[in-house]
Amino acid sequence: MxxxxxxxxxxxxxxxxxxxxxxxxxxxxxxxxxxxxxxxxxxxxxxxxxxxxxxxxxxxxxxxxxxxxxxxxxxxxxxxxxxxxxxxxxxxxxxxxxxxxxxxxxxxxxxxxxxxxxxxxxxxxxxxxxxxxxxxxxxxxARRPQVKGFFDKRTCSIQYVVFDPETRKCAIIDPVLDFDEKAGAIATINADAIFAYICNEGLTVEWILDTHPHADHLSAAQYLKDKTGARTAIGERVVDVQKLWKGIYNWPELAIDGSQWDRLFANGETFKIGCIDTKVLFSPGHTPASITYVIGDAAFVHDTLFMPDGGTARADFPGGDARDLWRSIEKILALPDETRIFTGHDYQPDGREPRWESTVADQKTFNPHLAGLTEEDFVALRTKRDKTLPMPKLILHALQVNIRGGRLPEPEPNGKRYLRFPVDALQVAAWA
Known part of the structure; x- marks a missing residue:
């Protein structure tokens, strides 16, 4: 050889x-x-x-x-x-x-x-x-924007810093707050790595963007807002998720108007990161509040599409819907073929190294959940597959933080913070 x-x-x-x-x-x-x-x-x-x-x-x-x-x-x-x-x-x-x-x-x-x-x-x-x-x-x-991904092994999440190379202005997308559910311990390892990168690159943070309230990790949006002074934002349908989980947590004092963020985006709304045009594309299905950020030639889709060898995201969380997910994916795939797709998770099929960037053309051609399938095929596939998946281990821990923009519970008189954990809330236990 x-x-x-x-x-x-x-x-x-x-x-x-x-x-x-x-x-x-x-x-x-x-x-x-x-x-x-x-x-x-x-x-x-x-x-x-x-x-x-x-x-x-x-x-x-x-x-x-x-x-x-x-x-x-x-x-x-x-x-x-x-x-x-x-x-x-x-x-x-x-x-x-x-x-x-x-x-x-x-x-x-x-x-x-x-x-x-x-x-x-x-x-x-x-x-x-x-x-x-x-x-x-x-x-x-020649591509804009520049994108830096940060992979979190514990949750298989990818966090992003997206910046305009001309103005050095940037957005942080879906940052992770480290949480050890066994010890109840919080750390800022991921967020501090993002902040160090921003400082080393001489970037100015304009936005901290959530694609949706996450079920598998706690959000570091509030921590990074305190560090950078940047505005936080999410899609306006987060209020629907807040209403849903307010009932699950029996949480009468929870504000369900989205006021925990500085801005709620409407479908089709535009804004800028530096000089780069950015558009909000509603992408419900995984959750009712899920959105895609189309930033220049890059689409940040989080839990809709995975890498082509990883398929698509689940649609069985409270408020999720497989048919809505298919239609959201169709809108994403209607973007130009060369559009870069950045996903929010990678579960490393076949043990390969983490990856998080593909293109619209790659997804159309190589994603087995999409290529050659009709809407009905997809709904049947997604529904059958979702029935085999356990709930994320942090879903009940994470949502009470993430529907408040990454804010932890306020300390109680003894100085400790306590997460609220409803028993038999989701009725989807996996006993096998």
Whole structure:
């Protein structure tokens, strides 16, 4: 199996055979990175067999599947992390090695160690056509806005900082407040990482945006508002969710007018982040209050679509509806094919590294919950699947905070805060 040395730690190759994988340890490699999507070609041994072969010879194995035209910065950063975390030399492969090399070269340019003008010549000198990486960099430079994703392992949530590179003004979308339900402990690890990034990049926060009241994590919107002074916002139908959960929590003093946010957006309303036009698109189905923010060429869809290999979000929460979700997704997919789609969760199918960026075209073509399905097909699929899913473990903890814009309960006379936990509230217990 030919391997081309790219750096002191990285070599690339075409698809190795299983026997070839078993020889890698003897050649000094410590990690194998697979950059091929599953079922791409009949010559693939498959991710599971590759992983088993790698583990059999004591190699670390990392799965980062990419398509050249759909590489994202998150893929590049995952590739870099895999190399950095390896205890020794790394072999990365795709079908020919070109995608693996492209991930490396894009990272070198993004980090300033190489100029974009060097990318094609670097590949050519090693018998690879890296013009696709050069095109990616050219397109990326012209794209607005710039997007930085922050992945939270505990909840598989992605939080975003979205900024206008000209004005350096930004929005934070769906920040996570760390919560350990076993200890009842609160921390600000995620939010502080976001704040540090904003400070390091010299950004000014204009907005802290919620896509909906989340059921799987507590919102850090209020904490970051206190840190930055930025305005908070959500869709105006949050009042419907407040009314619903006011009854579930038997919470007569809860204000249900959305006043916990600085602004409630109407469907179709527009505003700006720096100089970038932003539009609000109502996207009910997962919850009645769910919205999508279309910021320049980027749509932040949170719990509607996942990455194409992850399907779509559930629609069985109180107030959710599978038919509404289908119609919301249709509106998102009516955006231009090149629109970047940023999702709010990634559950890492097949154990791959976290990803959160796709395109409208990718979703139409590769998402099995959408491609070739009718509305009735989708409703049947979604309903059947939702019946097998347990409620999120934090749903009763989180909603009482999140329907108040991320505000924790006020301290009681003893100085402690207490969450309210209704018994038998949802009647969907999973005893198996």
């Amino acid at each position: 030919p391997a081309v040395e790219i750096s002191g730690k990285l070599s690339i190759s075409p698809q190795p055979s299983l026997d070839g994988i078993q020889s890698l340890r003897d050649r000094g490699f410590k990690t194998l990175i697979n950059n091929r999507p599953e079922n791409e070609d009949s010559d693939q041994p498959g991710t599971q067999r590759e992983r088993q072969a790698a583990q059999h010879c004591d190699l670390s194995y990392v799965f980062i599947p990419v398509i050249l035209d759909s590489i994202t910065e998150a893929d590049v950063r995952a590739f870099q992390r895999a190399i950095d975390n390896s205890e020794g030399p790394v072999l990365a492969h795709c079908k020919s090695g070109t995608r693996s090399l492209s991930l490396y070269l894009i990272g070198e340019v993004l980090d300033g160690r190489m100029s974009a003008d060097e990318v094609v010549d670097f590949g050519r000198s090693r018998s690879f056509d890296t013009s696709g990486a050069a095109r990616w960099l050219e397109n990326q430079a």
